[in-house]
Amino acid sequence: MSDREEEEVEEGFEPSALGTRKHWDETYERELQNFRESGDAGEIWFGEESMIRLCRWLEKQKIPLDSSVLDIGMGNGVLLVELAKSGYTNLTGIDYSPLAVQLSKIIMEKEDLPHVKLQVEDFLNPSDELSEFQICIDKGTFDAISLNPDNAVEKRKQYVKSLKKVLKPQGFFLITSCNWTKEELLKEFGEGFLLLEELPTPLFCFGGRTGKSVTALVFQQKT
Template sequence: MDGRPGDFEPSALGTREHWDAAYECELQHFEDSGDAGEIWFGEESIRRLIGWLEKQKIPLDSCILDIGTGNGVLLVELAKSGYTDLVGIDYSPGAIQLSKKIMEKEGLPQVKLQVEDILNPSDELSGFHVCIDKGTFDAVSLNPENAAEKRKHYVKSVHRVLKSGGFFLITSCNWTREELLNEFGEGFLLLEELPTSVFCYGGKTGNNVTVLVFQKKI
């Protein structure tokens, strides 16, 4: 997935059916082997995000939302780093079922996990100090049905669930800094771009990845 907005081809990676099937397989694999599965963009991506939170001295009791949590491994590492108010959402019930089993294995019952579509968030999903996205906006961008409109819904939803002054950290392999600025420019301020190297996504490796930190405008 290394195209640009004008070049995006609709893909199964942008459909719920794809992820439901994928997490059904991941869940079976976990039950058979205990392996949590793939870490999107690799372990380095998790260290990068947590490193930024720690550098900024984000309080450990800050409410943090992982958008498109998948297997929940990012939340596991956040919890191990001392963060106590963690929520993971995914529109695939299989992903939430898998992440719940992983939390049980890791002894982390305090992590909240729920089936939610970020494009249509429930009223209860609000008041977050930090929102994190590793690849979910990329998947939204590949939806075969009106992806441009879905991207607009995504931006509005993230803006709504964040507190004023809250932070949004996004990791993307489809979008450049300038393109993400264009997508999120209304309602968000760019704080910084984080340095990156090699990542792993969808079974492939590369270094064409952008990580930006935005802040919701007050």
């Protein structure tokens, strides 16, 4: 990464409404209404293949089905539904939008998944009960935090601190991002976390160059 690129990462991205709670409250208010009217659970961030990719990795690693799993910023909870259908029994989802949690609860009821725990939590200020997870999954939440208009750089640092707190030593962190490259995420999470694997994501070609629009990495917290 060049010095200029490092400066851009340190300074952060252009602020966006996508980084604000107001935006997500409004989004999930609409999705709640849509679900009540049509039964449509709403958008799957990064598409269905992103959920399949995560489930395949967990299966490949023979992660026990009773492992404690936290979905950070679960939105409509569809990833938790997929994990539950794959056999995982100790699932927790958090979101700082009460409307997202409300939508997720309705979807869990429809799917008959009463064992999935859902709660309103700001991951940047997690409660004491949020701890000792063996698996933490982020599919777009770190991206959104990075776009917050109010000191996003500091919020990114707080995110890493929170992750160290809630994830068990040697626990796994699976992150999917459309804003960050592998090298940039290594810089963000390099202290305290070991990169285990980069998961395959679709490639695109433009102007004779090949790249990725999505990055998916697996980290393990150091002891």
